[in-house]
Amino acid sequence: MSLFRLDASIKIEGSASREIADVVEEHWVSHHPGDDVVRRHIGTEPLPSDAWANAVSAGMTPEADRTDAQRAAVALAAQLADELLEADAVLLAVPLYNFGVSQHIKAWFDLVITDPRGKDAPLLTGKPVVLATVRGGAYGAGTPREGWDHSTAYLRRILEDVWGADLTVVEREFTLVGVNPALDEFTDLAKQLHQEALATAEEAGKALAEKVELPQAS
Numbered sequence: 416m417s418l419f420r421l422d423a424s425i426k427i428e429g430s431a432s433r434e435i436a437d438v439v440e441e442h443w444v445s446h447h448p449g450d451d452v453v454r455r456h457i458g459t460e461p462l463p464s465d466a467w468a469n470a471v472s473a474g475m476t477p478e479a480d481r482t483d484a485q486r487a488a489v490a491l492a493a494q495l496a497d498e499l500l501e502a503d504a505v506l507l508a509v510p511l512y513n514f515g516v517s518q519h520i521k522a523w524f525d526l527v528i529t530d531p532r533g534k535d536a537p538l539l540t541g542k543p544v545v546l547a548t549v550r551g552g553a554y555g556a557g558t559p560r561e562g563w564d565h566s567t568a569y570l571r572r573i574l575e576d577v578w579g580a581d582l583t584v585v586e587r588e589f590t591l592v593g594v595n596p597a598l599d600e601f602t603d604l605a606k607q608l609h610q611e612a613l614a615t616a617e618e619a620g621k622a623l624a625e626k627v628e629l630p631q632a633s
């Protein structure tokens with residue numbers, strides 16, 4: 416059994432998305448002791464920015480005529496798709512940046528989508544996936560910036576509708592309270608949202624671990 420974990424935060428220390436993912440991972444590891452956790456740190460070790468264009472153009476080029484860069488991009492896309500296909504469960508930790516997804520996570524999705532296996536069948540059909548997503552501000556109904564979060568719906572669209580994942584989303588808002596003084600009036604609410612996110616992460620981690628059955632003892 417293996418868990419594939421992808422982190423998209425550009426921070427390591429003090430990362431709110433990593434904190435949620437750590438809770439989920441702890442449940443996975445305690446339920447599946449000794450099993451692999453395969454990691455990709457897309458925010459701190461980004462994919463090459465030209466890989467996607469090279470993989471797309473490779474798809475329009477006969478194999479024998481491909482450049483070295485095209486071959487490398489196709490191989491990288493296959494490796495990323497393998498990481499998903501070989502995992503029994505998937506955990507993604509993705510912050511909101513500039514009202515959308517970062518170039519890093521977009522490059523990862525774009526590259527995986529070039530892998531031809533995704534055209535035969537959705538890559539994550541029925542596979543349990545937890546998405547931990549965090550936002551510095553708040554974008555709920557009735558807030559001044561309602562509708563400005565252009566990340567979460569995109570992530571859901573690809574994971575659920577394009578890749579067919581069995582998706583659970585754990586969200587936390589107002590992570591910048593305590594960092595940005597303009598948000599000080601939301602201190603109590605932010606604490607509450609933090610605690611709620613951790614509690615939801617506990618539930619999601621437990622469910623993720625239990626959805627993947629341990630091998631039966633013979």
Ligand SMILES: Cc1cc2nc3c(=O)[nH]c(=O)nc-3n(C[C@H](O)[C@H](O)[C@H](O)COP(=O)(O)O)c2cc1C
Nearest residue numbers: 424426430431432510511512513514550551552590
């Ligand atoms: C460059 C940058 C852009 C950001 N843009 C937004 C934004 O548009 N909306 C928002 O709510 N928070 C924004 N944030 C705040 C992050 O979403 C927040 O700090 C989050 O906790 C980051 O995830 P992490 O804690 O896992 O690193 C931004 C942060 C950075 C560094």
